[in-house]
Amino acid sequence: MKSKSFFMIAGLAMMVFAAGCGKQPVEEITSAKSAVEALVAEGADKYAKEELKIANDDLSAAMAEVKAQDEKTFKNYDKAKELLAKAKTTADTVKADVPAKKEQAKIAAASAQEAAKTAVEEAKSLLAKAPKGKGTQADIEAMKADVAGLEQALAEVQALIDGGDYNAATEKANPIKDKAAELSAQIKEAMQKVAKVSKGGKKK
Amino acid sequence: MSRDIIKTSVLLLWLFIFYGCSTPSIPPEVMQAKTQEHDLWRAGAEVYALEEYQGYKSSLKKGNESLLKENGRFGWFRDYEVVTKEFRTLLAQGEQLSSTIQDRKKESYNGIIIEAASLRDRINSLKKITDIINEGRLARNNLTRAELLTNEAGTLISKERYREAAEKLKSASSQLDLSVGIIRPITKRFEDRNQLNKWRSLVDETIKESRKNQGYAVIVNKAERTLTLYRNGATYKSYPVGLGFNGMKDKVQAGDRATPEGRYRIVKKLPRSRFHKALLINYPNENDKRQFAKAKRKGAISTRADIGGLIEIHGGGKESMTFGCVSLENSHIDELFLIVSIGTPVTIVGAVDYENSITTAVRGL
Structure with missing residues (x-):
């Protein structure tokens, strides 16, 4: 009689224990999901794409485990909790790294923008020194338009920086710098070609 | 009575140890598939073969569900034969997908290289026209923008970002159309x-x-x-x-x-x-x-x-x-x-x- 009661109590205790383990880890799920979402908000989709994918994959694996346990009679979310914790840790680790990566991209963009600006300014200043009137005026007029095109493109670089799209800003600034340098070389060449500087002031 | 309980417990413990020790391990194909999926993503599956990649991911999800189901069994009831088969099929699907991505990337590359070359030719022709007609102010501005966009596309091509490069070339083409719009009224008389x-x-x-x-x-x-x-x-x-x-x-x-x-x-x-x-x-x-x-x-x-x-x-x-x-x-x-x-x-x-x-x-x- 004593042993029968013992087994009944033990059985009940086990059931209670099993039921205790069987609660969906809502808090952990929310926490892991929020951590991954925060990662996107931080800009990981631009500056830590691969890490973001890993965090998302970890979260998916954890959620699959949750789903598998949801379908069971005797649920055990221990493994799910472990996977959710891993997803959260991954996300938090990546999140901590994103600002540095973002800052690095920002510095690179600012540097590329500055280099492009300097190159355009140099081309502009050379054009300002170029002789007015005849000689290679056709070339100079065309180059002025080229510089105007470069300045418009520079404004787009600024817009990208303002929008936090630093990598795209760098990718846009570099060709501007190259083209401006090419223009400066052409302007110098054109200036050397000018033999006579004169300006028509008559009625035409 | 208590001796029977002890006997049964010992037997159960022995069985547990025996079968517990011989629980089959997770097939290596599972980890291989995980790596493969990541490689496919990195290769640009989302960009070049989205539909096929989604199909692959769906198969992977099913495979993982089967794996979880199998893992949920007691050690001595686990059998990964079906799971292994599923993952092997998945790996083969991934191989196929990988070559599809490579083929499409190559196709994109060839197409974009031709497009970029054609745009460069167009830019040079238009520059030549601006020189002939002395239209060096308005049209040249757009030509410069087109040149910059084509150069940006060149950088993206070198990074295998063909879709983004194609977008840049599309913008470059629009800039060229604007140039043509400026040049045409001047050149029209010469064709009349x-x-x-x-x-x-x-x-x-x-x-x-x-x-x-x-x-x-x-x-x-x-x-x-x-x-x-x-x-x-x-x-x-x-x-x-x-x-x-x-x-x-x-x-x-x-x-x-x-x-x-x-x-x-x-x-x-x-x-x-x-x-x-x-x-x-x-x-x-x-x-x-x-x-x-x-x-x-x-x-x-x-x-x-x-x-x-x-x-x-x-x-x-x-x-x-x-x-x-x-x-x-x-x-x-x-x-x-x-x-x-x-x-x-x-x-x-x-x-x-x-x-x-x-x-x-x-x-x-």
């Missing part, structure tokens, strides 16, 4: 057969006069940028020339920087000019005055506009950009100056032949 016939008849009349009078005549062809000297109705000499800032346009009023078109005569020879030597022509002629009055009546120009004048053929170099005059190299004006005299006919036309430098350059834009 009626206009060409008018110019040709002006040239024919001038040559006829040279033949009839057994004298010299000057023909300036804007499209070819040449000044041809005729003697007794036959070509005698030809020189390259420079024109006005808006040289490809017909002069209408003072300050438009266009070079007039029509039949003129040399009215004055200036042996000392600020542009070496100069031959003044009688712009505006009667036809110019009529056109000017008409433009004023129509409101095309200001009522206070002046018709302009003092159009010359002068030195200063063929690369000069004038305010409407025709410029030659100094050595050439020296030669011409000695040959022609006051009264020599000077006819300035846009083009003579339908196949002129401008129609050739704008073809295919």
Whole structure:
């Protein structure tokens, strides 16, 4: 009689224990999901794409485990909790790294923008020194338009920086710098070609 | 009773240890599939084979579900045979997907390389046209933007980001279309057969006069940028020339920087000019005055506009950009100056032949 009661109590205790383990880890799920979402908000989709994918994959694996346990009679979310914790840790680790990566991209963009600006300014200043009137005026007029095109493109670089799209800003600034340098070389060449500087002031 | 319980417990413990130790391990294909999925993503599966990648991911999800189901069994009931089979099929699917991605990437690369090359050719052709027609202000701006976008696309191509490169090339093409929109109104006259016939008849009349009078005549062809000297109705000499800032346009009023078109005569020879030597022509002629009055009546120009004048053929170099005059190299004006005299006919036309430098350059834009 004593042993029968013992087994009944033990059985009940086990059931209670099993039921205790069987609660969906809502808090952990929310926490892991929020951590991954925060990662996107931080800009990981631009500056830590691969890490973001890993965090998302970890979260998916954890959620699959949750789903598998949801379908069971005797649920055990221990493994799910472990996977959710891993997803959260991954996300938090990546999140901590994103600002540095973002800052690095920002510095690179600012540097590329500055280099492009300097190159355009140099081309502009050379054009300002170029002789007015005849000689290679056709070339100079065309180059002025080229510089105007470069300045418009520079404004787009600024817009990208303002929008936090630093990598795209760098990718846009570099060709501007190259083209401006090419223009400066052409302007110098054109200036050397000018033999006579004169300006028509008559009625035409 | 208690001995039976002990016996049963020992047996269960032995069974647990025995089967627990022999629990089958997770098949290596599972980890291989995980790595493969990541590699596929990295290779650009989402960009180049989205549908197939989604199918692959769905199979992977099913495989993982089977794995979880199997893992949920007690150790001695686990059997990964089905899971292994599923993952092997998945790995084969991934291999197929990988080659699909590579094929599509190659296809994109080939297409984009051709597109970029064609755009570069278009940019160069348009630049050449802007040089010919002196349209170096508005159209060149768009051409520069197009060039920058094409260069950006080049960087993206080197990073295998073909879709983004294609977008850049699309934007470059739009910039080129804007350039064409600026150039077209200027070049249109050179493709217009009626206009060409008018110019040709002006040239024919001038040559006829040279033949009839057994004298010299000057023909300036804007499209070819040449000044041809005729003697007794036959070509005698030809020189390259420079024109006005808006040289490809017909002069209408003072300050438009266009070079007039029509039949003129040399009215004055200036042996000392600020542009070496100069031959003044009688712009505006009667036809110019009529056109000017008409433009004023129509409101095309200001009522206070002046018709302009003092159009010359002068030195200063063929690369000069004038305010409407025709410029030659100094050595050439020296030669011409000695040959022609006051009264020599000077006819300035846009083009003579339908196949002129401008129609050739704008073809295919």
